[in-house]
Amino acid sequence: MKVLIVGGGGREHAIAWKVAQSKKVTKMYCAPGNAGIAELAECVPIGVMETEKLAEFAAKEKIDLTIIGPDDSLGAGVVDAFEAKGLRVFGPRKNAAIIEGSKAFSKDLMKKYHIPTAAYEVFTDAAAAIEYLKTSPYPTVLKADGLALGKGVLICNTYDEAVAGVKAIMEDKQFGSAGDKLVIEEFMTGPEVSVLAFCDGNIIKTMTSAQDHKRAKDGDRGLNTGGMGTFSPTPFYTEEVDAFCKKYIYQPTIDAMKAEGRPFVGVLFVGLMLTPNGPRVLEYNARFGDPETQVVLPRMENDIVDVFEACIDGTLDAIDLKFADNAAVCVVLASDGYPEHYEKGFPIEGLDTFKEKDGYYVFHAGTKLDNGKVVTNGGRVLGVVAVGDDLKGARANAYAATEWISFANKYKRNDIGKAIDSVQ
Ligand code: AMP
């Protein structure tokens, strides 16, 4: 069968790598792809927001299955555009992708269906938000309602900081129209866990757990980024936590979406905080995580195309998801200066070393081909992934593998997965 993958980051490279292992797949395309994906798929220069063009391409090439990576593409209705042409596509429709696209929607959903999350209020008016902040406890959390590239969350320690935050989001529109509405949320503490799950509209099956590192610098300092590294599984996600989440969070969310007339088909990413009072939902995403996917898929034992098809056909019940009893760590190699100013266009050396080694992977994020040579082309350049028998082994392997790669201004965090030292 012919498969199209939409996106061009490390997440899509990991998806393409996994799809390429399916015996069913004879030809793979990726739009727009990157230099790493180009080794597995034919890359086509169509942007992820060009929903009609993507659907026209899929119809013309008689693509059997399309997999959508990025949230903005889903929020723009790419799945609806494909379905309108009778094409098979994996991802939520626009009316279900709103679970990520609007924090006010997802908070109201959780409240209505009693899904555990932080207490909150929604505001459309800056003056009312500022009035509320006079009596709210601190720290407090401000969230722009819409998609803001993972940057629309401010944790404010004082009233003055919070007022400045409200003004930045609602009046100065620092995150554009994402700030038309504001959610003010109770501040919670505890380890964070990412759980990705396949959904067919009726049921949900979780993959293994993972943990991201969002801040740019060691010790969780510096600015928020798209994610500087991940590990899987996380020992904080115990069987007890899993049982709680299965009962009170995962299936209840899918049931709630169905009851609202917004059946969720695709990957639901549940961001959890394991608070002293139990697991709480921090956020939902309507897609695979980046860089969670890079550590979850190398541990998955199923043919992923079977799972995608079961989700589309509503037969996920028949799939037994299986993950290896090992661990994986991803260390992101970024351009120094990310997430602010950085240079690009530097040649990357050492990529071929990964081809000779089992259990080591390099997923491209911001790379491109320049006269046949792979060069840096973004803030997050590569995700270096290694598996191991346990997390410590996987971490040692991943860090050793980061040394195989060189490019000018290479930057990484040195403490990915360090949090596990306190529990293992
Ligand atoms: P979100 O985009 O909603 O996941 O928020 C981004 C990050 O902000 C999360 O990964 C947390 O580290 C932090 N955060 C979000 N909501 C809260 C909260 N209610 N309490 C404490 N930290 C939070």
Ligand code: GLY
């Ligand atoms: N790693 C967080 C995300 O994909 O949003």
